[in-house]
Amino acid sequence: MRDINKSVFVVLSSKGGAGKTTAATQFLIPYLHGVRGEGAVLPKLYEVDVKNNASQGLSESKLFHVELIKDSLKELENVIVKESANFMRDYPIIFDVGVGEFDNAFKAFADVFDEGVTYILPTKTSEADFGNTFDSIRRIKAADSAAEFIVVCSDSKHGADEIEFLKDEFGLVFGTWFNPKTRKPFVPLFKQANIPERFVVVKSSELFDKTTTSYKTTVYEAALEGLAIKGFLQDKNSTEPHAIDKAIADVKNKGVLESDPKKRDELLGESEFLRKTRRHYLNCANYHDNFLAPSFREFSKLLS
Known part of the structure; x- marks a missing residue:
């Protein structure tokens, strides 16, 4: 079994x-936090992109350290050599590679890290997504014959527990759609690319955009905050409400008692914000x- 650190x-x-940044920041990094525990050294996220720093939208996240690689190939090669030579490293590394840096990036990883590299390939349902995912695998394999791949069914309408619906939704990936010329099913991505059928699902949700935009x-x-609230609600021995419930009540009571209309509106507005x-x-x-x-559990099986 691999050392996750x-x-x-x-x-x-x-x-x-294709859902690359969502896969890196909303799936992979939370997964690593969940399996490694609260006290573990934070993983490093290297953004290999001269045009964008996608993790800026997560400035309040406490799950990872981020570094932006601007001088793409030269800086990337230096980072790879430095990290691969760090035998005392006790943290996972994620490289989030921008589209414009694709060719530079994957060539730099081959035969460097002793533990090997796992390539995470997000894809959606269109023919263009399928073609690009297949092409990505082909080009990476040409540079790194030992590469391991996990496909992410990104922005899916179905969860991991709806496997038949999922495979029909991603028909080009799993070969459940028909080729209009041959009237036979398309060849699945995994068979075409000659790789094991290893995949996880990130189900579509407006919560991703809302959480990034409003809460950073x-x-x-x-979700951890929500689970804590649920725990308080289900704990019959608890005599105190959860902190946010207490804050909502306190602010609202102050607003009701406030004689200054402006201050009262501010307090009631704060109470409404906390409630939402x-x-x-x-x-x-x-x-x-x-x-x-469920997707985290499936991912753990793939990594083991």
Whole structure:
């Protein structure tokens, strides 16, 4: 079984909009936190992209350290050599590779890390996504014959527990759609690329955009807050409400008693914000239990 603290993951796609950043920051990094525990050294996320720093939207996240690689190939090679030579390393590494840096990046990883590299390839359902995923695998294998691949069914309508519906949704990946010329099923991606059928699912949710935009953190971290609230509600021995419930009540009571109309409106507005935040946390907790956690379990099986 691999040492998760020595693991190296490269999340990449030669096509924009495939769900790469979501896979890296909303799935892979939360997974690593869950399996490694609270006190573990934070993983490093290297963003290999001269045009964008996608993790800026997660400035409040406490799950990872991020570094931006700007001088793509030269800086990337230096980072790879430095990290591979660090025999005392006790943290996983994630490389989030921008589309424009695809060719430079995967060539730099071959035969460097002793533990090997796992390539995470997000894909959606279109023919363009399928073609780019297949092409990505082909080009990586040409540079690194020992490469391991895990396909992420990104922005899916179905969860890991709806496998038949999922395979029909991603028909080009799993070969469940028909070729209009031959009237036979398309050849599955895994068979065409000659790789094992290893995949996980990231189910579509508006919670990703909402959490990043309004709270600058991950759905997983919001879910942990929601799970804590649920725990308080289910604990029959608890005499105190959860901190956010206490804050909502305190702010609302102050607002009701406030004689200054402006201050009263501010306090009542703050109470409403906290109430909506609480509901958001609980929605994230439900998403975690129903979709994230099952995908985490499947991912653990693939890595073992």
